[in-house]
Amino acid sequence: MGFSEQEQQHEAGRLHEKLSKVGWTVEDCKLIAPMTLEINQLKRQQNALILAHSYQTPDIMYGVADAIGDSYGLSVEAKKSPAKKIIFCSVHFMGETAKILSPEKEVLVPAVAGCSLADSITAEDVRKLRRQHPKAGVVCYINTSAAVKAECDACCTSSNALKIIDAMPQEEIIFIPDKLMGQNLQPLTKKKLILADGRCIVHEEFTPESVKAIRAQYPGIKILAHPECSPSVVSEVDFIGSTSQILDYVHTSKDKDFMLVTECGITDRVNIEKRDKNIYGSCVLCPYMKKISLAGVLKALKDPTEHQIVKIDPSVIRKARACIENMFALEKKSQNLGLTARQIPAES
Ligand code: SF4
Known part of the structure; x- marks a missing residue:
């Protein structure tokens, strides 16, 4: 797809207006301009929606994305959108969450990217934990695969985890997969939390x-x-x-x-x-999130590989969706305010 010199100059200027704030030069923007032009053109032609998680690189967030946000918010965006094709620039489990909420849509991920939390636990691990703790309910953080969600009673996000745990009918809760988040939650709830051993490497x-x-x-x-x-x-x-x-x-x-x-x-x-x-201070890069590139987005639009197309067995979708829907039901039930800094005691 050829673009005129003038179109490329204009696109580089548009990109530079945003990306210069994080150190990109005009030359850097000129290099990617043909690709962002092509992606945005294909996106319009295919009536596709491009979503970018906030941990994506700035060229993706400000060059081609229609919405930037967190895992769950973007999946809701995907569901609300009339677009039939969703390109989810993020790690794989987030593409799966979008597919669970919008099974009728074509959901693609630009690269096969894992996540140290989501990859730390399997559906079989959850079944084993249930056998070991038969009286416990199971709450999974959204950073889990569709297959794992399908084995759990309710899902939660980082902002409603406490509400969901407190609203569960059981007194013992298996909270998976994030051990550190579970340790942060334990002092705030009367429920006994049984924790897995997942960690976010970032x-x-x-x-x-x-x-x-x-x-x-x-x-x-x-x-x-x-x-x-x-x-x-x-x-x-x-x-x-x-x-x-x-x-x-x-x-x-x-x-x-x-x-x-x-x-x-x-x-x-x-x-x-x-x-x-x-x-001030340094941040940490997520190597999984940074596997997504403009080239991958272009490939997903032009000629997607089998690995880029998110496919989930319909029976897994049904059970994983029930797990997510139970989160809404429990959230309504809960009178708690949720996990915020103001509620975490300084000495916890
Ligand atoms: S930042 Fe942590 S939780 Fe998020 S995708 Fe990367 S490894 Fe997973």
């Missing part, structure tokens, strides 16, 4: 020492973290929230200086969308 990297060092260097700084971090990190920060909650906090806060204890995509989003905020 959020487990942060240490309380790194947080304390930044606070000492920048007095008055606000430090925000994701609940996939360890309890020792959580106890040192000012706010705990999902990726969307962290972004909302920064966007609405009067504070100027922040440390974001999470994946680097969130720092990119703040640097591009909120130029009046200063971000």
